[in-house]
Amino acid sequence: MNPTATVVDDLIARSNRLGSDPENTNYAGGNTSAKGSGTDPVTGEPVDLLWVKGSGGDLGTLTEAGLAVLRLDRLRAMTAVYPGVDREDEMVAAFDYALHGRGGAAPSIDTAMHGLVGAAHVDHLHPDSGIALATAADGPELAARIFGEKVVWVPWRRPGFQLGLDIAAVRDANPGAVGCILGGHGITAWGETSAEAEENSLFIIRTAQAWITAHGRPDPFGALRPGHEALPEEERRARAVALAPTIRGLASHDRPMVGHFTDDPRVLEFLSREAAPRLAALGTSCPDHFLRTKVKPMLLDLPTSATVEDQIARLRELHVAYRKDYRAYYDRHATTEGPDASPAMRGADPAIVLVPGVGMFSYGATKQTARVAGEFYLNAINVMRGAEAVSTYAPIEESEKFRIEYWALEEAKLARLPEPKSHATRIALVTGAASGIGKAVATRLAAEGACVVIADLDLDKARAAAAELGSSDVAVGIRADVTDEAAVQAAVEATVLAFGGIDLVVNNAGLSLSKPLLETTAQDWDLQHDVMAKGSFLVSKAAARPLIEQGLGGDVVYISSKNAVFAGPNNIAYSATKADQAHQVRLLAVELGEHGVKVNGINPDGVVRGSGIFAAGWGANRAKTYGIDEGDLGAFYAQRTILKREVLPENVANAVAAITGPDFSHTTGLHVPVDAGVAAAFLR
Known part of the structure; x- marks a missing residue:
């Protein structure tokens, strides 16, 4: 050998x-x-x-x-x-x-x-x-x-x-x-x-x-602090959801961040004890720890009995104080002149935010770095527990922490990182994303650096689609019935807990019943409108709250249709609900614009390949309407377009990526045709 x-x-x-x-x-x-x-x-x-x-x-x-x-x-x-x-x-x-x-x-x-x-x-x-x-x-x-x-x-x-x-x-x-x-x-x-x-x-x-x-002492963190004990799990998670958008907005003051939340029992136990404020203020010690957690965390100093509103107000005050304190830390130790001048201050926002009774919020440029930052602070809690059990926790001097945090070698390492992708740090919720257009959109957004939540009626398919995109640091799959307001709210909350917030919503969930007027029942009409018109409304409404609270702007995209502008025969219910979606785009673009949230629509046509709608019977019905074989439907649609090209799910995904990317930062209320050219559907 x-x-x-x-x-x-x-x-x-x-x-x-x-x-x-x-x-x-x-x-x-x-x-x-x-x-x-x-x-x-x-x-x-x-x-x-x-x-x-x-x-x-x-x-x-x-x-x-x-x-x-x-x-x-x-x-x-x-x-x-x-x-x-x-x-x-x-x-x-x-x-x-x-x-x-x-x-x-x-x-x-x-x-x-x-x-x-x-x-x-x-x-x-x-x-x-x-x-x-x-x-x-x-x-x-x-x-x-x-x-x-x-x-x-x-x-x-x-x-x-x-x-x-x-x-x-x-x-x-x-x-x-x-x-x-x-x-x-x-x-x-x-x-x-x-x-x-x-x-x-x-x-x-x-x-x-x-x-x-x-x-070691059995109570290294001291006695319990009354009013700081862990809340019951359901209440704890609800409070985390309520606070997460605000905290992410604060942590993203200098640059956008992705978040991670944990209510690990060790974190909750630490925050419930008398020593927590003293130890949190001392910060971490091991270089690997504070390079990821920053020199010290931000600790909410209110009991669990405080209202969400009071906690939010206090978090905002603490953030101002934290930034001022971090600036003072930088100024105390930075060398401003000469060949050994310190790198510029990289940002003054906390990477770790601790909320007694609720848990720990950690932040990074990616979900992985956010999660790892939280894991490192949990390591730090373990270290403090051990040190306090047998002695007194005494981390390295603040000046030494600064020398490492603003080390020229660390700065060089950061400079070697690749340029972030167009949707880096963005958190997307895509409905109906286990197949067809939704899956293509989720795939493209993930490829552009976004964290993606794939929501679908079929949980197994949603999870499988998410797994194709990578680990849970990239995508997660959840079940969501967009006709159910509680289920929609749960989907948005799951997104917030998974990645810290929400930036981008794609209303894609849909179905279609191809019937002439006299064969369209009231139940058909209600189903179409419940899924697409009402469903899109519910998703946009639920997502708007965290979008506004974060203060980071965002995007809402409706996958509407060419039929919103020009309808073919035998689809009264489908075309009417697509027109409803198209007008929601216009209405919400006006209403949400003051919060920096852009609302745009995509109008595809003839997307046959990989489409869940076409596979569920719509394709057979449309083929019958046009008098052709269902297998020829894609080619048929292509030949009636100006460009003579078949429209694929990936073409729609490209439009979503473009309209939500940096090149369209000043565009809202727009409907983008992705139909290979249908003159009758030109917007007037």
Whole structure:
């Protein structure tokens, strides 16, 4: 067997095991490495190599492509040219000159830690139990008491080349040690085999947790705060729905954000205790935590007995104070002149908002980053619980947090991110989206970066359609009967809870009964109008409340029809309800415009392929009306158009994406024909 392959395979297997357990490290947190031999691709000579998780990867899902590969001789030779802590950022760029072959992934800031430590295998992790000790006020004493000389305390130092030198020196000076606690940060462990490194990592993590459990206070967050206990689940969720649009609007003051909500019992328990205000104000400590959660959260300081209106008013006041406080934090620590000038302030809105009795709202540029921010703050709560149980929580100094948050290397990493897509941060609710036009619209919006809720009468099909688009960070499927006001309200609430709010509504749900006037019953008429005219009205009304409350503008789109303008024979009920929808567009464009909400319509015609309406009998009836085979209906419709082109669901989806995109920011009340040209339906 190839020895190099064995080293890499063992490293990936170990990384995946460690990274898949949240007890060991947070998402994308920490890194692992292995040393071994390879062959110089130029000289063919043997060379000592380091494989280490690259920048931005996640241990739980790490593959070989996520490893950086460096020559050890070149990496260790950098100690001779290391210019000191004032210029150590330059060392990250120098890592590129130590890459082996094509080098693999980009080396992370922690590469020096792995390369300079003499052990063959090194793990650097962020376990809650380890960070609890690392942030305890008497952390060095606790580490000595718990581990003796087997695990050594390393005082806080910002990640970088000097920290690598520090850990290497600690290992050399303590030959019996298997790892160290990094003050304010996490743990590092090592071993001469992959199994030994993993065993030592788990020893530190589990020993720390066992000691905290055995010796910690039973109430580390103090006594209950009367009036701050968790509300009953149904009431809790209702309050979250009521507050979410306001909170998202506040969190999006500087730039739009996607939201995530959790009422995890650990969050609710923390918020119910006396220590919560003090600890929340101290913020997080581990660099991985506060880079995603911001320096500290915004905590609502009202009891659960307060009304929604009072809570909203107070949240607005707290947001003003939070932004002022964040600006002061930036001004206290920013360097404004010279080559080392700090990056511009990125935004002063909170990433974490805590509401006692209700839960935690977290925000990010995507659903995944919003969710992960919440997960990181839950890690921080676990850390604070552990530290307070055995000591006092003492995170790193505010000035150190600023140095990391506004690190030039972090700024460079942000600058390398791809440009956001046209619908990034937008949250869309599409009705009738499990098939046909609705599914095509949902697919296109998701491809443009939107988070999508697929609503349909058939829950299984809605979920299947959502799964085709990706994980629940991209799309979710729900059941919604648009004729039922309560069901519509529930669908909007589900959207708000899933992604934090709502920005874009597509009224697509529909059906059609193709009958001449004398065969059209009152029940036929009512059904058509209930689903499309009334249904669109109910959806627009329910969505308008959060759209307005967010203060972020938005879009409502009606999938109307060519028949709203010019009707064919034998479809009185269908064409009349489409005309109703078309006029709702005009009415709502006027009414919602003052809130920045645009309302537009799309008028398709002859969309046969993939259409649920045509498959349900409408196609057969229309084919009979025109005296053709149903299979020829698409071609028939195409030949009667000016462009002689068949209209597909994707063509309608393209129009929705365009009218709700940035290029049509000043267009409302418009009906866009997507019919390949039907002169009789030209708008006059």
